[in-house]
Amino acid sequence: MKISGIIYDLDDTLISRDEAFYSGFTKKFYEKFVDKNEFDFDTFFQIMKSADKITKWSPEKENLFNELRKNINLVEDNKFYVDFFWESIVNSVKPDLEANKHLEGLNKINFPWGVLTNGYKYQHEKMIRSGVGKLAPFYIVSGDFGCHKPCKEVFIEASKKIDLSCEEILFVGDTAETDIMGAKSVGMKTAWVKMGRRYPLEDKPDFEIDHVKELGSILNLF
Numbered sequence: 001m002k003i004s005g006i007i008y009d010l011d012d013t014l015i016s017r018d019e020a021f022y023s024g025f026t027k028k029f030y031e032k033f034v035d036k037n038e039f040d041f042d043t044f045f046q047i048m049k050s051a052d053k054i055t056k057w058s059p060e061k062e063n064l065f066n067e068l069r070k071n072i073n074l075v076e077d078n079k080f081y082v083d084f085f086w087e088s089i090v091n092s093v094k095p096d097l098e099a100n101k102h103l104e105g106l107n108k109i110n111f112p113w114g115v116l117t118n119g120y121k122y123q124h125e126k127m128i129r130s131g132v133g134k135l136a137p138f139y140i141v142s143g144d145f146g147c148h149k150p151c152k153e154v155f156i157e158a159s160k161k162i163d164l165s166c167e168e169i170l171f172v173g174d175t176a177e178t179d180i181m182g183a184k185s186v187g188m189k190t191a192w193v194k195m196g197r198r199y200p201l202e203d204k205p206d207f208e209i210d211h212v213k214e215l216g217s218i219l220n221l222f
């Protein structure tokens with residue numbers, strides 16, 4: 001298998017989205033908007049966790065709040081909470097130093113790479129805060145392009161930016177349904193970030209990894 005370039009997902013691949021979600025957003029949301037007499041934090045945390053599980057793959061965040069409303073009385077409209085969501089997530093993004101070291105390694109050997117992330121304007125801010133933005137040769141935010149992973153067109157666009165055929169590209173991501181299925185549909189090789197899970201679909205990725213730093217040795221790059 002010849003791999004001449006890598007395209008990475010951003011959230012939970014190059015940065016910890018879950019950490020920003022739980023320690024940033026969930027805590028602040030509880031403090032500000034949840035009736036403490038009705039829900040203690042642990043109960044609320046479990047409600048949030050199951051709502052997130054159902055909706056996390058969608059870039060449309062009002063789904064999360066529609067899910068929460070099944071259990072919790074929320075007085076504001078979805079737009080208000082969606083804005084709060086993005087503000088608190090973005091403010092909680094921190095660099096993953098080991099991931100950034102891996103990316104610096106690629107730059108040192110001039111190995112082509114880039115980022116393809118689902119979402120809208122807040123992804124740009126995450127790129128900056130994580131430090132990935134200043135390392136990345138290029139990145140694509142799906143909302144700017146006009147379709148989200150797993151749509152084929154956005155993967156084709158990424159292959160044009162990296163200037164390689166899809167067969168020579170490894171796509172790395174944590175979401176089977178969007179990252180891995182989408183990349184496979186255009187003929188890219190795939191690496192799935194496990195995060196302690198079992199791969200949920202029939203058609204398996206080429207590699208399963210715990211962290212992107214493993215790719216240096218898997219691909220014999222450094």
Ligand SMILES: [Mg+2]
Nearest residue numbers: 009011012174
């Ligand atoms: Mg992700």
